[in-house]
Amino acid sequence: MTVRNYFDEKVSTADKSFYEYFTEIIKQFGNEIALKDPETTKAITYTELISQSEQMLNALTRLGVQHGDVIGTYVCNSPAYITFVLAVLGLGAILVPLNPAYKPYEVEKYFKQASVKWILVEEKLFEKIRHLKMENMQAIIFFSSGTTGLPKGIRLSHSALIANVELVRKAQEIKCEKYEMVSLSGMDVVYGVLPYFHAGGLLTVFGLLGLVYGTTEAGAFVFMQPLNATGKSGSCGILLPSVECKIMKLASDEEGKEMEVGEIWLKTATMMQTYLNGTTDIDDAFVDGWFRSGDLGYYDSDHFIYITGRIRDMIKVRGWQVVSPYEIEETIQGLKDVELCAVIGIPDEYSGQLPKAYIQLRDGCQLDESTIHQLVNTKFASYKQLKGGIQFISNMPINSAGKISRRELMKMNEMQGKTV
The missing domain is CATH 3.30.300.30 (ANL, C-terminal domain)
Incomplete structure (x- = not known):
């Protein structure tokens, strides 16, 4: 039996680029704070974010960056990096973001595999890759963590990015007017700020921790615990909007029953397009449009999902x-x-x-x-x-x-x- 999805409404992927979709939404928030740098405390509004992204887009165009070019980034997170990402997506170029903790060998390997033409490097990281010999070689290419094998390059479309945002918005009902934006990065900040949050108590008491589940191939989040979920310890939640899931018996083409452990198969609006450069056989990963996650799990009577492990393990x-x-x-x-x-x-x-x-x-x-x-x-x-x-x-x-x-x-x- 296919796992039940509580969200009847499908998420809209829209026939536009992620940049167009995103800027249309954030225009309505105008002078609300969009981003705040936790180190410098400098903040920018949504209006400034759009303006700076447009300026960055024009600068990239003057530099010679074209639609379809692959751009690698090797930088730490910052508001400036967000404007760069938006500009790249607005230009129709393809982004390959790499973890700044990667060593030069890893950076060179992944950038070559993605046929990167341009690289954005943070100044303090430049010395690490100064001597790389890079050859000129969708919306975005992510590399998986390589938990069970070599990291795989995974192509995601603009529509997949849009669907990602939409499904989380619909599932969590996150709105600017509902929540105050506060940075809780760093334990000294957490310990200092939480007592003020809780001094008068909360109208609604939420769980301290919530599990989510996702895969890069499926476009990130797939299951998420509702904010009001109780008595579901160990569960990673319910299906997000536009997600289909079934639990398949091992070594069989039959669907498992409630509480029966099997392989998790998925269909999502956020699904990957292809693997990069044939890093793995995509025919092994998909069966009749269903993505075989390689993860083991089961669902209970309320159709909450529980992950029990990996088939390869x-x-x-x-x-x-x-x-x-x-x-x-x-x-x-x-x-x-x-x-x-x-x-x-x-x-x-x-x-x-x-x-x-x-x-x-x-x-x-x-x-x-x-x-x-x-x-x-x-x-x-x-x-x-x-x-x-x-x-x-x-x-x-x-x-x-x-x-x-x-x-x-x-x-x-x-x-x-x-x-x-």
């Missing part, structure tokens, strides 16, 4: 008994001495794969393997037990998206096998 023991590493990780993570834990499947001649745990302890803490084996053996069936071993490491590999890199752990295990 499943460990196949003796050919058919599938182990979810997440339930084992959750158990080990419950030990007070454990900072981080990841369980992967390592090759085994007899069983195919065996679960192995990598554990990072908290500073100053000690834990022996026997304690962990005893805990896991007590709670789980034989084929789920850590027969691939336990290894304590000082630093868990973390990727640019802040996730544990299982690929690096697999490489680590392979290197250890070669040195034995």
Whole structure:
């Protein structure tokens, strides 16, 4: 059964560029504050934002930037960067924004893959890429975080960007007149400002934390918790407007039932156009217009979605008994001495794969393997037990998206096998 979407109204993608769509909307807010730099405290209004974007667009045109040119950016966030992004989209050029934390090797690789013709670099970052040998080589190209493989270049259209804004607006009902814009960047600011917010109490008490789910391929957000959601701990919410979802049984073309874990398949108005330069076979990612997310999850009786893991992370023991590493990780993570834990499947001649745990302890803490084996053996069936071993490491590999890199752990295990 297809997961229910509570939003009957479809989002409009409009037959226009994102720049046209966005500037038409923000004109009505005139002298309201649009952006405020948390470092300099300088603010600009919506009118100034439009004006500065137009000036930037004209400057880019005089520079020779043309419709369809690919422009890479290697800068930190700022109001000036926002005006640049709007100008690029208004010109009909294609934007490739890269994380300023990337190393020169990564910058060169991704810019070459995207056939970047122009580069915007922040002055303080320029020295890092001064010597790059860049060849002249849609609306925007994002690179995925590369959690399960090499990062993929993903093309998004103007209509996908518009749909992204529309679905969040409709789902959250965010309006200028409803909310005061306050920067809460930095813990010193948070601790200082929250008591004043709450001194008189709130008319409506919202949850402290809310989960969302999205993929770059699907155009970012797909599921989001409603502001008034209660009793749905662990859920990443309901379908956003114009999102279709079904949970497919593993190794089957049948749809799963309520509370049955399967692969999440999606259709969205914000869906990607194509992968860049054939970085992966798009035919493997789509089936009859449905995007196969590679994520595992289920829905409850209220059609709230819960994510349980990634298909690629499943460990196949003796050919058919599938182990979810997440339930084992959750158990080990419950030990007070454990900072981080990841369980992967390592090759085994007899069983195919065996679960192995990598554990990072908290500073100053000690834990022996026997304690962990005893805990896991007590709670789980034989084929789920850590027969691939336990290894304590000082630093868990973390990727640019802040996730544990299982690929690096697999490489680590392979290197250890070669040195034995």
